[in-house]
Amino acid sequence: MMDRNKEIIKVSIKGIATNVVLVIFKAMVGFLANSTAIILDAVNNLSDALSSIITIIGTKLAGKNPDKDHPYGHGRVEYLTASVVAIIVIIAGLTSLKESIEKIIEPVVTNYTWITLTVVSAGIITKLVLGRYFKKKGLELDSSSLTASGTDALGDAIISLATLIAALITIIFKINIDGWLGAIISLFILKAGIDIIRETIKTIIGSRADKETTDKIKEIICSFPEVHGAYDLILHDYGPTEMYGSVHIEVDDNMTVHELDTLSRLITVKVYQELHIILTIGVYATNTFDTLSNEIKDTVKELIKHYPLIMQMHGFYVKRDSNVVSMDFIFDFKEKNVLHICNEIKEKLKQAYPDFTFYINVDRDFSD
DSSP states (O other), rough: OHHHHHHHHHHHHHHHHHHHHHHHHHHHHHHHHTOHHHHHHHHHHHHHHHHHHHHHHHHHHHHHHHHHHHTTTTTTHHHHHHHHHHHHHHHHHHHHHHHHHHHHHHHHHOOOOHHHHHHHHHHHHHHHHHHHHHHHHHHHHHHHHHHHHHHHHHHHHHHHHHHHHHHHHHHHHHHOOOHHHHHHHHHHHHHHHHHHHHHHHHHOOOOOOOOOHHHHHHHHHTTTTTEEEEEEEEEEESSOOOOOEEEEEETTTOOOOHHHHHHHOOOOHHHHHHHOEEEEEEEEEEEEEEEHHHHHHHHHHHHTTTTTTEEEEEEEEEEEETTTTEEEEEEEETOOOOHHHHHHHHHHHHOOOOEEEEEEEEEEOOOO
């Protein structure tokens, strides 16, 4: 954890240093050329430097050890950090848009030189390199803040390229599009901020678990011969490096508690070793050597074929001592008549097997 945090801070410091240098040169050139577009480009780089400072602060806070009030650690602070970065970007975009509209209404004379073009060109190359570096490190370290900064930096390179084109147009054709270009740059900045905050809010609210991860977990679980299936997998993350989950495994109903305990411990250890996920395991029993139970199960499978929005049936078990049948259904989120369908299926099953009582538990489609 500490190594990861130190690396994020190191990358952020490099970003701050690079952006401060760009701010100084672009601001000087922008004021000398009287160019709103270049000045706004410098302001945008200043907001990037501030974003990196906030990333460092957030990483420091997120790296704090768990305590009594926060037993899951402080990892989600990184998501809040990304939100703050997005807000800064949006504020910069709105400010830039206001200044640009004023320049459109009352244009000013610009004074571009080849020195101006050289500085802007250097800024484009620098931002391309910095953006790729941030995104690479963001993916390596699983840091949403670094990835967001990388995306923002690549967007800045495009903005600077537009500024360069506008300067060339002004020099060659004597057409001043500085204010209009500033407005376009502002819209790019706003879009980048909105995209960042949308992704961050989605993570904070709770989004669907990554399919690659859930497939891998189920593959590990089902690699144990005693397991007939893995269901109801739910994952919660408390920061990029802290993930907890729960799952039900289906096993024979004649397993002993000792055997179940041994199996669940082996599964949790293997999942943690391979994926660094702490897993809690529940159990579904499956009937063994029971012809009638298998017959009822096949009947249920045939019935649900008539309901295309029933995605899965699992947890099926017949308690022969009390003639109680339990099962779990997962419905597509589009289905609005869940209760009606469950009652309809239970009535049909009751007609076929009047001596039995049927219970259907509705599970939510949390993961693939």
